[in-house]
Amino acid sequence: MLMMKLAYRNIIGAGMRTWLNVAALSFAFVTIIFLKGVYNGMNDQVERATIDALYGGGQFWHERYDPYDPQSFVDAHGIIPEVLRPLIKQKAAVPILMRQGTIYPGGRFRNILLKGIDPQQKILAIPVSTLTDRDGTIPAMIGTRMAKHTGLHTNDCITVQWRTSHGTFDAREVMIVNIFKTTVQEIDNDQIWIPIDIMQKITELPDQATMIIINKESKIIPAAPGWNFKDLNFLLQDLHSLVEMKSMGGSIFYTILLLLAMLAIFDTQVLSIWHRRKEMGTLMALGMTRAQLVGLFTLEGSFHGILAALVGALYGIPLLSYVARNGWGLPQSTDNFGFALGDRIFPSYSLGLIIGTTILVLVITAIVSFLPTKKIASLKPTDALKGKMT
Amino acid sequence: METSDSIIIQTEKLEKIYPLGPAEIKALDNVTLSIAKGEFLGLVGPSGSGKTTLLNIIGSLDAPSSGSAAVLGRRIELLTHKESSRLRNEHIGFIFQTFNLLPVYTVYENVEFPLLLQGIPSAQRRTMVMQALEWVGLAERASSKPAQLSGGQSQRVAIARAIVKRPEIVLADEPTANLDAANSHNIMKTMVDLNKELKTTFIFATHDEKVISYLNRKITLFDGRIEKDEITGTAR
Numbered sequence: 001m002l003m004m005k006l007a008y009r010n011i012i013g014a015g016m017r018t019w020l021n022v023a024a025l026s027f028a029f030v031t032i033i034f035l036k037g038v039y040n041g042m043n044d045q046v047e048r049a050t051i052d053a054l055y056g057g058g059q060f061w062h063e064r065y066d067p068y069d070p071q072s073f074v075d076a077h078g079i080i081p082e083v084l085r086p087l088i089k090q091k092a093a094v095p096i097l098m099r100q101g102t103i104y105p106g107g108r109f110r111n112i113l114l115k116g117i118d119p120q121q122k123i124l125a126i127p128v129s130t131l132t133d134r135d136g137t138i139p140a141m142i143g144t145r146m147a148k149h150t151g152l153h154t155n156d157c158i159t160v161q162w163r164t165s166h167g168t169f170d171a172r173e174v175m176i177v178n179i180f181k182t183t184v185q186e187i188d189n190d191q192i193w194i195p196i197d198i199m200q201k202i203t204e205l206p207d208q209a210t211m212i213i214i215n216k217e218s219k220i221i222p223a224a225p226g227w228n229f230k231d232l233n234f235l236l237q238d239l240h241s242l243v244e245m246k247s248m249g250g251s252i253f254y255t256i257l258l259l260l261a262m263l264a265i266f267d268t269q270v271l272s273i274w275h276r277r278k279e280m281g282t283l284m285a286l287g288m289t290r291a292q293l294v295g296l297f298t299l300e301g302s303f304h305g306i307l308a309a310l311v312g313a314l315y316g317i318p319l320l321s322y323v324a325r326n327g328w329g330l331p332q333s334t335d336n337f338g339f340a341l342g343d344r345i346f347p348s349y350s351l352g353l354i355i356g357t358t359i360l361v362l363v364i365t366a367i368v369s370f371l372p373t374k375k376i377a378s379l380k381p382t383d384a385l386k387g388k389m390t
Numbered sequence: 391m392e393t394s395d396s397i398i399i400q401t402e403k404l405e406k407i408y409p410l411g412p413a414e415i416k417a418l419d420n421v422t423l424s425i426a427k428g429e430f431l432g433l434v435g436p437s438g439s440g441k442t443t444l445l446n447i448i449g450s451l452d453a454p455s456s457g458s459a460a461v462l463g464r465r466i467e468l469l470t471h472k473e474s475s476r477l478r479n480e481h482i483g484f485i486f487q488t489f490n491l492l493p494v495y496t497v498y499e500n501v502e503f504p505l506l507l508q509g510i511p512s513a514q515r516r517t518m519v520m521q522a523l524e525w526v527g528l529a530e531r532a533s534s535k536p537a538q539l540s541g542g543q544s545q546r547v548a549i550a551r552a553i554v555k556r557p558e559i560v561l562a563d564e565p566t567a568n569l570d571a572a573n574s575h576n577i578m579k580t581m582v583d584l585n586k587e588l589k590t591t592f593i594f595a596t597h598d599e600k601v602i603s604y605l606n607r608k609i610t611l612f613d614g615r616i617e618k619d620e621i622t623g624t625a626r
Contacts, residue, residue, distance in 0.1 A: 002506055013494020282490040285451060286551075287479020287507050289472050381451040385486070 003292065007299035011307070014272075018304065021264050025308035025365070028261040030316035032254045032357050037320065037347035038328065039247040044348050046239060052125040053184040055235045056094075057216040060084065060227040065098075065210055073100050073113070074163065077208045081224040084212050092218055094121040095209035097199050101162035101192070105150040113191045114162060116199025123215045126187060130178035131195045138198055140174035143188025147179045154179055160192060165204045172202060258361070261308075262368045269301050269372040280376065281384030294373045301369020305362040323347055398558060398591060399425035399448055404457035406443050406614075417443040418454070419614040425593065427558065430585045431607035432594040440614040441595035442563055448593065449482050449561045450474040462558060479507050483552030483590075485562035489544040491536040491551075497523070498532040501550045508555060522554035523547075526580055542573030546580065553584055560584075563595045571600065578604045 011018045065076035080088065080095055087093035097116040102109060117124075119131040131139045140160075142152060152158060154176055161171040174194060182188055200206050212227070221229055273280075280293055288296075327344030404421040407414050418440045425431065433441040446452040447459050450466050451474075459466040462481055469477065478484075483504075491500050501522055505515045523529040526546040536544055545565060552560050562581070566574035582604055585592050594601055602608060602622075610618040 002509070006506070009499065010494055278488075278490065279492060282484075282486070282492065284475070285449070285478060285484045285486075285490075286504050287475050289475040291472075292475075382446050385451070385490075 003295050003299050007296055007303055010296075011300050011303045017268060018307070021261075021268055021304050022307045022311050024264050025261040025304055025361070026312035026316070028254070028257045029308055029312035029357065029361055030319070031257055032361070033312075033316065033349060033354060034320055034323070034347065035250045035254055036247075036353050036357065037324070037349040038345060039243060039250055040350065040353065041324075041346045041348040042246070043240070043243045045346060046243065047236060049183050050186070050236070050239060051216070051232065053182055054124070054186050055232060056123045056213040057218050058214055058221065058229060058231045059235065060212040060214070060224055060229050062210050063226050063228060070100060070113075073098055073210070076210050077205055078226055079207055080209050080212065081227055083222045083224050084227075087214060087218070087222075088212070091120070091122060091215075093212050093214045094118055094123045095196060095212045097196055097203070097205060097208060098210040099162050099199070099203050099205075101160050103150065103158050103160055103192075105152060105158060110150065111190065112160070114160060114199065115191055115193050116196035116203075117193055119195050123213055124187075126182070126193070127178060127180050128193060131193065138172055138174040138194055138202075139177040141178045141180060141193040142176060142191065144179055144181045145185065145188045146190060146192075147176075149190075152176050152179075162203060164202075170202065258364065262364060265301055265304050265365060266368050266372060268304075269297065269369055272300070273297060273372055273375060277379075277384050278387045280379060281381050281386070284379075284381040284384060290377055290379065293376050293379075294370075297373040297376065298366065298370045301373075302362065302366040304369070305365030308365075309358050309362070320347070320349060324349060396426045396428075397424045398427050399423075399459075399461050399593075401444075401447075401459045402457055404444070404447065404459055405455050406440070406447065406452070407455040416614050418447075421457070421611075421614070421616055423609065423616060423619065425591065427591055428585065428589045429607055430582065430592045430605060431609060432596050432602055432605040433609050433611055434597060434602060435611035435617070436597060438613075439611040441597075441611055443614075444611070445561050445563055445593065445595045448559070449484060450477050479504060480555070481558050483555065483557040483560040485545070485548050485552050485560060485565045487564040487567045489536070489541075489548045489568075491544055491547055493536055495536075496532065497528060497534050497536070497539070497547050500536065500547055501554050504551065504555045518554055519550075522550040525553065525584060526550045540573075541569050542576060545569060545573070545577050549577065549580060549584070553588065553590065556588060557590065559591045559593065561593050561595075564598070565594065566596070566598050566601055574598070574600045 062076045062078050064072055066072040077097060084093055088095060094117065099114045101112050101114040103112050104110070117126070117128050117131075119128045121128060128141065131141055137157065142150075147153065150158075156176045157173050158176070159171055159173050161169055164170050174192065196209075200208060214221070283293060283296075284290070324347050327346045329344055401421055401423050404418050405416065406418040407416050421440075421444060433444055435441055443452065447454055447466055448461055450461065450469060453467050461477065464473070464477055466474070492503065495503070498519055501519045502515055505518060510518070520529060520532070523532055526549050528543060528546050528550065531539065531543065536547070539547065545568075560581075566577060569577060578601060581592055584590060594605070596602065605622050608618070608620050608622050609616060610620075
């Protein structure tokens with residue numbers, strides 16, 4: 001308690017030098033929490049959007065389906081398994097049939113993925129209900145990115161060509177009944193959505209699907225021979241790796257920031273020990289032991305961390321809360337990152353993040369404060385009183 | 391002369407040798423002396439005569455190279471670092487030529503410091519600090535910072551800090567070297583009064599005639615040896 005009191009008096013008494021260090025360290029504090037919060041928010045946001053629009057509660061893949069091999073799509077279909085039919089009937093699962101195809105927007109050749117889905121489904125957050133508006137032609141839906149790349153507009157008609165189950169080419173005209181906006185590029189880029197019943201008919205694949213997506217509430221996952229169930233841990237692993245990689249980039253930035261703040265503290269400690277040799281001699285003459293002196297100087301350095309946490313909280317809490325509430329606007333080019341981010345990112349700060357960062361910074365500050373004080377251990381009181389370092 | 395049970399400092403064939411490159415300097419050479427409780431004595435001599443070295447050994451800030459020094463029954467050469475610290479904290483007060491006040495503390499906090507190290511409760515500390523400041527006539531400057539004080543006032547604060555814990559011994563190294571004549575006399579009178587009132591033993595290292603004129607015992611050192619040990623009268 002005594003040491004705490006003395007250390008507090010000393011660093012407050014040091015005035016501007018203390019506050020400059022505290023300002024630098026508090027900036028590091030707030031920045032680390034902010035950046036971590038941004039990556040957490042990014043992760044949560046992307047994960048939520050991708051689950052809602054793409055993964056649902058997990059997917060049954062036809063055994064020949066490989067999302068990384070478009071060549072596999074031609075054979076990746078099969079009769080919807082009996083065991084999953086009740087779920088589909090209860091609207092707890094939705095089948096999707098995929099087929100590669102070609103369109104010719106503006107006379108140019110373009111490969112697309114034709115996807116058939118039930119317009120009544122509520123499992124994925126895609127506005128497929130518009131696909132029910134049929135007027136003799138096949139209703140189709142595309143995303144804004146696809147629309148931009150192909151120059152297609154609502155009510156435009158375009159010819160789609162594909163191979164039937166027998167390997168022959170077939171083609172039909174589809175009408176774009178809806179252009180939807182989504183942050184999830186995997187349901188937008190080069191994809192055309194049509195009703196599954198029509199898709200099964202024109203591709204001559206009745207009652208068949210490529211994958212069956214179950215809803216998030218499904219607790220029991222039945223085994224379906226010939227179909228592989230992929231849970232969210234599996235489906236999200238690429239996304240987590242991507243966020244982790246981006247987070248690593250951020251870590252380098254805040255590590256540099258933290259190192260700069262620590263360098264300032266280390267420097268202050270070294271200078272302080274150098275400048276205060278005579279004071280240390282006096283303290284020893286007054287009865288302080290070397291161990292107490294080491295403790296005092298280490299505590300003084302560590303107090304920078306505590307003060308920085310308090311100062312950081314003073315301006316950091318309102319600032320970070322504001323950003324968490326209002327989000328952080330992202331530039332248009334962020335859409336090319338491959339993340340389902342949208343135009344604003346909402347940082348997410350957990351208690352663990354705040355406590356963890358605080359402990360990390362305090363521990364590093366204490367270590368950095370302690371290192372230079374080792375010199376005190378060899379200090380002779382008579383030398384210190386003369387202003388000499390032993 | 392003093393009786394053996396009133397002797398609080400006893401040195402026997404004390405030697406202190408400092409290495410100086412390949413050579414050695416003998417700062418103290420065969421110093422044997424006894425100091426009794428309540429003495430007001432000075433170690434006198436030219437620069438380099440060994441006054442400060444002897445004072446440092448008595449104050450357990452340094453250890454002898456050979457011989458022995460017993461202070462309040464403790465053998466300085468045998469004390470651990472922790473035991474020396476405790477001896478200084480509980481029984482010895484220091485007054486330095488350059489005052490050595492802690493700059494970020496107020497006058498009150500400077501004087502309070504040795505009591506904080508002893509773990510004395512707050513209320514008792516306050517009484518002791520204010521009493522010490524009254525002794526040196528600086529009670530009204532308790533909240534001032536050292537930078538706001540004159541040289542004489544700073545040395546008074548240093549005296550208050552040295553005596554606040556009521557030590558048996560106060561060691562003063564050239565306490566008037568940075569003060570003018572009037573302040574030097576004031577400081578010395580304060581210390582004489584404290585010596586009489588508290589029966590504290592004061593030991594000075596000095597070559598200042600103003601200080602010497604207040605001593606009741608003068609030990610003259612030359613080249614690390616005791617040249618003369620004389621009773622000069624009663625402190626004024």
